[in-house]
Amino acid sequence: MRADVLVVGAGVAGAAAALAAKRREPGLRVVLVGDEPPYRRPDIFSVMEGLPPSEIDTLGAELRRAGVDVRVGRRAGFEEGGAIAVGGEEVEYGALVLATGASAWVPPVGGIDLAGVHTFRGIGDAFSLRGGIEPGVRAAVVGAGLIGVKMAAHLARAGLKVTLIEMLSVMWTVLDPPLSDRIRAALEADGVRVMEGAALESVRGDGRVREVVAGGTAIPADLVVVATGVRPTVPGDVPELARGIRGAVRVDRRARAGEGIYAAGDCAESFDLPSGERTYRPVGSVAYLSGTIAGLNAAGAGASYRGFVRRQAEVVLGIEVTSVGLSGAEARALGVPHEVVTLRSERRPGGVGWWYGDGADYLAVVERGSDRVLGLEAVGWAGSRRPVAAAIPMIGEGRSLGDLEVLGLVPSDRS
Numbered sequence: 081m082r083a084d085v086l087v088v089g090a091g092v093a094g095a096a097a098a099l100a101a102k103r104r105e106p107g108l109r110v111v112l113v114g115d116e117p118p119y120r121r122p123d124i125f126s127v128m129e130g131l132p133p134s135e136i137d138t139l140g141a142e143l144r145r146a147g148v149d150v151r152v153g154r155r156a157g158f159e160e161g162g163a164i165a166v167g168g169e170e171v172e173y174g175a176l177v178l179a180t181g182a183s184a185w186v187p188p189v190g191g192i193d194l195a196g197v198h199t200f201r202g203i204g205d206a207f208s209l210r211g212g213i214e215p216g217v218r219a220a221v222v223g224a225g226l227i228g229v230k231m232a233a234h235l236a237r238a239g240l241k242v243t244l245i246e247m248l249s250v251m252w253t254v255l256d257p258p259l260s261d262r263i264r265a266a267l268e269a270d271g272v273r274v275m276e277g278a279a280l281e282s283v284r285g286d287g288r289v290r291e292v293v294a295g296g297t298a299i300p301a302d303l304v305v306v307a308t309g310v311r312p313t314v315p316g317d318v319p320e321l322a323r324g325i326r327g328a329v330r331v332d333r334r335a336r337a338g339e340g341i342y343a344a345g346d347c348a349e350s351f352d353l354p355s356g357e358r359t360y361r362p363v364g365s366v367a368y369l370s371g372t373i374a375g376l377n378a379a380g381a382g383a384s385y386r387g388f389v390r391r392q393a394e395v396v397l398g399i400e401v402t403s404v405g406l407s408g409a410e411a412r413a414l415g416v417p418h419e420v421v422t423l424r425s426e427r428r429p430g431g432v433g434w435w436y437g438d439g440a441d442y443l444a445v446v447e448r449g450s451d452r453v454l455g456l457e458a459v460g461w462a463g464s465r466r467p468v469a470a471a472i473p474m475i476g477e478g479r480s481l482g483d484l485e486v487l488g489l490v491p492s493d494r495s
């Protein structure tokens with residue numbers, strides 16, 4: 081088989097790359113190979129609750145309409161010297177886009193392989209969890225990032241007795257206190273027992289999980305879901321592939337990993353715009369944008385980017401959670417001197433109330449000294465994501481805290 085552009089991995093990054101390559105050069109033969117059908121990963125919560133997977137396979141039709149040769153249910157085999165085989169057939173390619181994603185990372189503690197311990201990354205995980213979801217079942221969810229928090233909420237609403245175990249604090253990667261406290265309070269109001277500052281020590285049972293030990297406490301559990309982050313999936317046999325943070329593929333600002341090789345999404349590093357630093361950021365928005373750049377360049381364009389502004393906008397337990405740019409935790413990890421500033425929304429007389437979202441709390445992460453805005457976070461009711469979304473270009477332009485006033489956001493803890 082011959083492909084002008086061969087994309088391996090049919091997730092968001094791979095789909096975006098294939099579509100971008102085809103859009104740029106409609107005459108090219110673009111082949112997308114994936115062991116799973118293309119879908120949005122957040123939809124696997126619906127599969128866990130009973131939705132047939134065929135209902136969430138929405139990207140496949142779009143890709144075929146665009147003229148992409150989609151080969152799903154196939155794993156690309158990487159052979160010595162850079163050859164790639166699909167279903168036993170060798171594929172010759174002009175340019176290669178690696179969009180092989182990531183897989184769930186589990187802490188290496190005793191008992192983690194016991195039956196009843198699950199991860200939550202793909203459709204297969206959603207299926208295997210389905211059978212265990214029954215009212216009264218005792219569930220432990222390990223990791224209170226976005227996926228762990230949503231999992232705890234889903235299970236609690238299905239009638240399970242849920243304990244959420246977190247080494248640091250709820251949603252600490254994207255929310256700074258006190259905003260994260262609101263999510264913890266909402267979880268507790270839904271009946272979830274939240275244990276912060278408690279690291280998973282072991283899983284115990286006899287063939288099947290019976291309890292987990294975290295922060296020195298034994299917690300009875302019939303079901304465990306581990307949501308402690310991901311590690312990039314990188315084929316070992318691609319020559320000249322340099323590895324960076326957490327083993328992700330090292331790329332330049334054109335998503336280029338080597339001669340004729342591009343990498344995007346959760347398998348690759350990316351650049352952060354507010355800090356200008358390299359990061360490993362396995363989130364959907366970066367996967368989509370980096371996939372698009374990789375696809376354009378694989379088709380001969382010269383697209384490059386300065387960096388991405390991370391953006392996350394979710395509804396958790398009916399509460400809007402929005403976080404863009406650098407959170408305090410990310411700024412710390414990147415060594416960026418910063419301050420976290422509480423904001424209040426200025427609802428001037430005659431102002432448009434729905435813009436701010438009633439009862440929303442806002443925080444800005446600013447560079448220490450210059451007050452340049454690095455990130456913005458909001459937790460609240462419908463509407464609070466609007467001013468945060470409007471701040472994204474301002475973060476890109478390097479505007480300062482005082483400039484947020486045009487969005488109706490002013491510091492409340494500064495004179």
Ligand SMILES: Cc1cc2nc3c(=O)[nH]c(=O)nc-3n(C[C@H](O)[C@H](O)[C@H](O)COP(=O)(O)OP(=O)(O)OC[C@H]3O[C@@H](n4cnc5c(N)ncnc54)[C@H](O)[C@@H]3O)c2cc1C
Nearest residue numbers: 089091092093115121155156181182345346362363364367
């Ligand atoms: C439950 C859940 C909820 C999420 N919610 C959000 C959210 O709300 N917001 C957000 O920003 N992000 C969210 N994410 C993260 C987001 O889904 C990922 O960042 C995104 O899916 C990454 O896309 P990707 O294409 O890089 O990788 P993936 O989605 O991992 O896709 C890569 C694909 O390549 C396949 N593959 C690997 N090697 C080969 C090979 N050799 N041959 C063939 N195929 C191969 C893999 O099996 C996989 O299907 C969520 C993730 C999960 C699991």
